[in-house]
Amino acid sequence: xxxxxxxxxxxxxxxxxxxxxxxxxxxxxxxxxxxxxxxxxxxxxxxxxxxxxxxxxxxxxxxxxxxxxxxxxxxxxxxxxxxxxxxxxxxxxxxxxxxxxxxxxxxxxxxxxxxxxxxxxxxxxxxxxxxxxxxxxxxxxxxxxxxxxxxxxxxxxxxxxxxxxxxxxxxxxxxxxxxxxxxxxxxxxxxxxxxxxxxxxxxxxxxxxxxxxxxxxxxx
Amino acid sequence: xxxxxxxxxxxxxxxxxxxxxxxxxxxxxxxxxxxxxxxxxxxxxxxxxxxxxxxxxxxxxxxxxxxxxxxxxxxxxxxxxxxxxxxxxxxxxxxxxxxxxxxxxxxxxxxxxxxxxxxxxxxxxxxxxxxxxxxxxxxxxxxxxxxxxxxxxxxxxxxxxxxxxxxxxxxxxxxxxxxxxxxxxxxxxxxxxxxxxxxxxxxxxxxxxxxxxxxxxxxxxxxxxxxxxxxxxxxxxxxxxxxxx
Numbered sequence: 001x002x003x004x005x006x007x008x009x010x011x012x013x014x015x016x017x018x019x020x021x022x023x024x025x026x027x028x029x030x031x032x033x034x035x036x037x038x039x040x041x042x043x044x045x046x047x048x049x050x051x052x053x054x055x056x057x058x059x060x061x062x063x064x065x066x067x068x069x070x071x072x073x074x075x076x077x078x079x080x081x082x083x084x085x086x087x088x089x090x091x092x093x094x095x096x097x098x099x100x101x102x103x104x105x106x107x108x109x110x111x112x113x114x115x116x117x118x119x120x121x122x123x124x125x126x127x128x129x130x131x132x133x134x135x136x137x138x139x140x141x142x143x144x145x146x147x148x149x150x151x152x153x154x155x156x157x158x159x160x161x162x163x164x165x166x167x168x169x170x171x172x173x174x175x176x177x178x179x180x181x182x183x184x185x186x187x188x189x190x191x192x193x194x195x196x197x198x199x200x201x202x203x204x205x206x207x208x209x210x211x212x213x214x215x216x217x218x219x220x
Numbered sequence: 221x222x223x224x225x226x227x228x229x230x231x232x233x234x235x236x237x238x239x240x241x242x243x244x245x246x247x248x249x250x251x252x253x254x255x256x257x258x259x260x261x262x263x264x265x266x267x268x269x270x271x272x273x274x275x276x277x278x279x280x281x282x283x284x285x286x287x288x289x290x291x292x293x294x295x296x297x298x299x300x301x302x303x304x305x306x307x308x309x310x311x312x313x314x315x316x317x318x319x320x321x322x323x324x325x326x327x328x329x330x331x332x333x334x335x336x337x338x339x340x341x342x343x344x345x346x347x348x349x350x351x352x353x354x355x356x357x358x359x360x361x362x363x364x365x366x367x368x369x370x371x372x373x374x375x376x377x378x379x380x381x382x383x384x385x386x387x388x389x390x391x392x393x394x395x396x397x398x399x400x401x402x403x404x405x406x407x408x409x410x411x412x413x414x415x416x417x418x419x420x421x422x423x424x425x426x427x428x429x430x431x432x433x434x435x436x437x438x439x440x441x442x443x444x445x446x447x448x449x450x451x452x453x454x455x456x457x458x459x460x461x462x463x464x465x
Contacts, residue, residue, distance in 0.1 A: 052377050076381035087408050088371060089378035091400040102382035105389065105397060135407055153383055 003028040003063060003157060003188055004049055010057035011044060018044055019212045020057065026190060028156060031183050033191040033199050036209035042192045043084065045209065046159050049190070050075050080155035084162045086142035089149070090134050095126055098134050098145060099152055120148040123178060125171075139166030144175075157188040164195045176201050225264060226443040227336040227344035229450070233260050234329035236454040240461070241325035247314050249461055250321035256453060257328040263446075266331045282320040287312075334362045343437055353427055360416070368409065375404045 002025035010020035018041035026032060036042050047053045048060055051067045060067045062075065083089055092098040099120055100113040121127050124144040129137055137145065143166055150158065160179075164172050176198065183189055183203075193199055199206060207214050237260070240253045261268055287307060296311025333341060338359040345355025379401060380386075386394055439447075 050377070050381065052373075071385075072377060072380035073383050073385050076383035079381070081378070081381050083374055083378060085371070085374070085408075087411065088374040088404050091379060091403055093403070101400070102384055105382075105384045105393060135403075 001027065002061075003030075004067075004190075005061040005064075006058065007061065008058035009048070009055045009060060011041065011048065011053070012056045017212045019209060019214060022058070022214050024207075024214065026157075026188060028188050029183070029186050031179075031189045031191075031202065031204045033193060033202065033204045033206045034209065034214075035193065035196075035199070035206060040209040042209055043161055045214075046081070046161055046190065046192055049159060050079055050081050076153070078156050080150035080153060080158045082143075082147055082150060082158070082160045082163055084165065086139070086146040087135075089146045090142060093133055093135070095121070095129050095132070095134055095137075095145060098149055101149065102153055116152055120152060123151075124148045125174065140168065140171050143167065144171070147175075147178075151182070155187065157190070158182065159190045159192070161192045162194065163191070164193060164198050172198055225446055226437055226439055227333075227340045228348055228437065228439070229443050229446045230264055230332050230336055231341075231344055231348070232447055233264070233450050234332050236450055237325050238329050240454060240457050241322045243458070244318065244321075244461055246461070247317040247321065249457065250318050250325075253457060254321050254324055254328075256457070257325055257332075260332060260450075261328060264332050264335050266328075266335055270331075282316075282323075285316050285319055287316070330362060330365065333358070338363055339435075340437065343433065343435060346433075347437055352431055364412065364416075367412070371408050372405055375401060375408075378404075 004026040006022045006024040009022040009024075011018045012020075022045075034042050034045065044053055048055055049062070049067065051060075051070060051072065054068060062070065062078065067075065090098055092101050096117055099117040100110075103113045103116070104110075121130070124147065126141070126145060126148065129141055129145070134142075134145065143163060147160070147163065163175060167175060172195075179189060179191075179202065189204075191199070191202065191204065205216065207216055237253055237257045241250065244250045244253060258268070260266075292312075296309035296314075298306040298309055299313065300306075300308035336344070341362070342352065342355035342359050345358065346352050379397070384397070386397065389397065
């Protein structure tokens with residue numbers, strides 16, 4: 001069953017279409033990847049899925065309801081979004097503070113936050129960063145911290161915008177394993193990436209944005 | 221064919237409306253100044269639709285500002301009370317509206333200057349006798365404003381996507397959360413500034429170095445008329461600020 005549905009979606013800037021007539025269904029347990037040249041509209045496409053950008057035409061349904069009818073926090077309770085630049089999503093000065101940031105405000109018990117944080121610290125190899133201010137972490141560490149923080153929220157679907165940026169070979173391999181685990185846990189994933197080597201390792205259906213159209217190109 | 225105005229005329233216009241905006245203590249004068257600013261926008265071919273869209277986004281913030289002004293400014297008569305707490309006073313409302321117009325005037329000034337290219341704007345500053353670095357800084361500020369706006373928006377959405385219903389939080393927690401928003405914004409701005417400085421230095425840009433240019437700006441007849449009109453209108457607004465408002 002479709003979790004995120006694009007119905008005749010089009011988006012144009014000053015009369016020029018970035019894409020149009022997009023009809024796409026993303027299942028709750030699906031793993032899809034979106035590729036395309038710089039400026040093709042990949043990030044715009046993904047931001048439309050969280051209601052950050054409104055489509056010029058058509059409608060995007062999230063769990064059968066127009067995504068623009070949700071409040072942003074309601075979308076956040078269902079969908080996790082990893083921005084291309086992890087700096088925009090780090091709000092606390094410490095790694096532990098960042099991991100527990102949202103849950104603390106939601107009134108979750110500190111013991112539960114600590115337990116979940118420990119799992120994420122190990123899962124994303126963040127233990128060596130615990131004494132480092134969050135803003136002094138490397139790009140790759142920030143990226144992992146941002147992803148770990150998103151997963152603390154137990155999302156049903158993940159949108160990852162260029163998650164391999166700044167990751168070395170070992171960390172990319174680690175990220176690949178984590179994504180496979182997450183997917184096995186029943187969380188849907190939309191990966192936006194240029195990293196074809198990384199994509200090839202994933203059991204994912206590949207779509208390309210080209211000349212305003214989205215085509216299935218699994219097996220690139 | 222309509223002629224393009226010299227960037228110095230635009231700088232004069234932006235300086236004039238900003239000055240009246242800062243000096244004005246009357247919401248009526250601020251409104252007149254804002255309307256004059258809008259007329260200038262159409263003369264300088266600023267995309268007014270873009271301003272209206274931005275103003276729509278600001279509406280909530282502006283209303284909040286009016287209420288905040290009232291909460292902290294105890295003078296004037298209460299217009300809106302909840303129990304014994306004054307939510308809105310007439311003086312607070314006037315000051316809030318005045319503040320709103322100031323913000324809009326700054327927005328308009330920036331948009332007027334940005335209708336010229338960065339190079340032309342810097343040249344305008346230099347020919348006005350201001351240091352090159354000053355013009356360069358203003359030009360960079362204008363050029364990076366959209367990027368910064370995008371980053372602030374991403375930060376805000378990223379926080380909203382944490383799934384926290386801010387409206388349900390007690391006021392202290394709400395303020396703490398809003399405070400946390402500034403961390404990534406300030407950090408991103410510092411990072412960008414650092415990268416920019418390194419990039420400029422790596423290209424041999426130094427403060428105080430002599431620079432030459434082939435292109436010189438020349439005032440045309442329409443520029444003289446424009447500059448004279450702007451000076452006259454703003455002299456009238458400044459005088460009226462003293463005599464009428």
